[in-house]
Amino acid sequence: MSSLSVSAPGYGPSGAYALNGGGVTRFSAATKATPEMMARVGVGDSAFQQQMRIAGDPNAVDPAVAARSRAVQAHTVFRQGGQVVAAVWRDGQTQMSNGLASRLDWTALERQTAAMSEAQRRDVIAAAIAKQLGGTVQVQRYGDSGTAPTRGAVIDEQAAANRAADWAVRGGR
Numbered sequence: 001m002s003s004l005s006v007s008a009p010g011y012g013p014s015g016a017y018a019l020n021g022g023g024v025t026r027f028s029a030a031t032k033a034t035p036e037m038m039a040r041v042g043v044g045d046s047a048f049q050q051q052m053r054i055a056g057d058p059n060a061v062d063p064a065v066a067a068r069s070r071a072v073q074a075h076t077v078f079r080q081g082g083q084v085v086a087a088v089w090r091d092g093q094t095q096m097s098n099g100l101a102s103r104l105d106w107t108a109l110e111r112q113t114a115a116m117s118e119a120q121r122r123d124v125i126a127a128a129i130a131k132q133l134g135g136t137v138q139v140q141r142y143g144d145s146g147t148a149p150t151r152g153a154v155i156d157e158q159a160a161a162n163r164a165a166d167w168a169v170r171g172g173r
Contacts, residue, residue, distance in 0.1 A: 070152030076126040079138040084158050088126045119144050
């Protein structure tokens with residue numbers, strides 16, 4: 001098996017290259033990406049083919065990973081004015097808007113929760129978010145079991161609210 005030398009003329013550190021149908025295609029700063037250049041993950045592709053396409057394209061999304069992420073249920077959802085402004089998910093991730101993340105002392109929270117279980121940690125982070133948001137926040141706490149909205153449903157809700165707000169700002173155009 002042979003490989004391209006990085007010192008080969010035209011393919012050195014000055015320009016990126018990619019395999020395209022068995023040949024080498026050089027991309028320059030003036031080259032615009034086209035849909036044909038982007039990895040396509042097809043439904044009928046084998047797992048190996050999907051992983052190879054995803055590995056070759058940093059913008060590719062693995063449908064199985066996206067589906068698992070969207071299926072994670074909420075631990076706590078925070079609303080202000082009827083709009084979701086933050087959420088703590090059962091997998092330990094958090095989602096925030098309105099610059100809220102920068103107002104929390106994450107270093108102190110990390111120290112405070114270092115010896116806690118994941119469930120206790122989610123409770124502490126949810127309490128810190130509620131405190132930061134103040135008395136106008138509506139807190140919907142689901143905890144670590146039972147039915148709760150999924151990340152996908154909350155993201156879809158936020159997207160619909162954003163589209164409606166954009167529609168209103170543009171005067172219905």
